[in-house]
Amino acid sequence: MSQVWDDVDDYFTAHLAPDDDVLQAALRDSAAAELPQVNVTAPQGKLLHLLAGVQGARHILEIGTLGGYSTIWLGRALPADGRLVSLEYSAKHAEIATRNIARAGLDKLVEVRVGPALESLPKLADENPPPFDLVFIDADKANNAHYIEWALKLTRTGSLVVVDNVVRGGRVADAGSDAPDVRGTRAAIELIGSHPRLDGTAIQTVGSKGYDGFALARVL
Numbered sequence: 115m116s117q118v119w120d121d122v123d124d125y126f127t128a129h130l131a132p133d134d135d136v137l138q139a140a141l142r143d144s145a146a147a148e149l150p151q152v153n154v155t156a157p158q159g160k161l162l163h164l165l166a167g168v169q170g171a172r173h174i175l176e177i178g179t180l181g182g183y184s185t186i187w188l189g190r191a192l193p194a195d196g197r198l199v200s201l202e203y204s205a206k207h208a209e210i211a212t213r214n215i216a217r218a219g220l221d222k223l224v225e226v227r228v229g230p231a232l233e234s235l236p237k238l239a240d241e242n243p244p245p246f247d248l249v250f251i252d253a254d255k256a257n258n259a260h261y262i263e264w265a266l267k268l269t270r271t272g273s274l275v276v277v278d279n280v281v282r283g284g285r286v287a288d289a290g291s292d293a294p295d296v297r298g299t300r301a302a303i304e305l306i307g308s309h310p311r312l313d314g315t316a317i318q319t320v321g322s323k324g325y326d327g328f329a330l331a332r333v334l
């Protein structure tokens with residue numbers, strides 16, 4: 115993408131979100147295993163970490179683990195008795211993530227569950243877990259609105275829902291798009307905007323992953 119976006123991300127990363135050995139190893143081993151390199155950037159990971167801290171999050175749900183890079187940023191915000199459940203479709207991704215999470219010393223707090231999230235979520239709900247304080251949605255974008263519906267069932271008043279990749283180079287503004295990811299993300303934005311128990315916004319971002327953005331919604 116734009117060189118200046120890369121340069122600014124590098125500058126912010128160096129001063130505000132330094133990648134330590136554990137985070138770098140997670141990316142290195144993910145790349146070596148040929149996982150897609152679509153993890154959040156370091157400054158974005160730091161944002162997730164800060165949001166979890168502001169929430170005082172003790173219970174975090176992530177949908178879309180990949181190699182566990184965002185999981186580590188989020189998991190590091192948890193207290194010693196906290197818990198993070200991360201849902202991942204691909205057994206291969208989950209295996210790499212599990213190793214990366216263990217190297218980060220987070221294996222006692224983090225559980226990666228393999229399978230399509232729309233199958234894992236009802237099973238999780240059946241366990242009646244304590245409400246999740248933060249939900250990070252970053253999986254198949256076609257199901258984004260469904261994931262928000264599940265997040266509502268699994269959270270409490272005051273919980274925070276964060277959705278990655280809501281801009282995708284501007285494609286979100288294309289009302290006529292047939293692309294399942296665009297349609298799913300538009301459905302998610304419109305659900306946030308219309309649901310009586312959600313109060314949210316969305317922010318456009320640029321950086322080393324290009325032009326994209328996050329939606330954030332507070333559960334009322």
Ligand code: SAH
Binds near residue numbers: 230
């Ligand atoms: N949150 C990660 C990136 C996730 S990439 C990070 O920032 O580090 C999206 C992930 O969602 C991929 O690993 C993909 O396999 C997974 N995924 C795709 N469809 C899914 C589904 N239906 N259920 C659960 N995970 C899914």
Ligand code: DHB
Binds near residue numbers: 152153154253278
């Ligand atoms: C892409 C980026 C993401 O953050 C993601 O979760 C999935 C795909 C991408 O750039 O293709």
Ligand code: MG
Binds near residue numbers: 153252278279
């Ligand atoms: Mg993403």
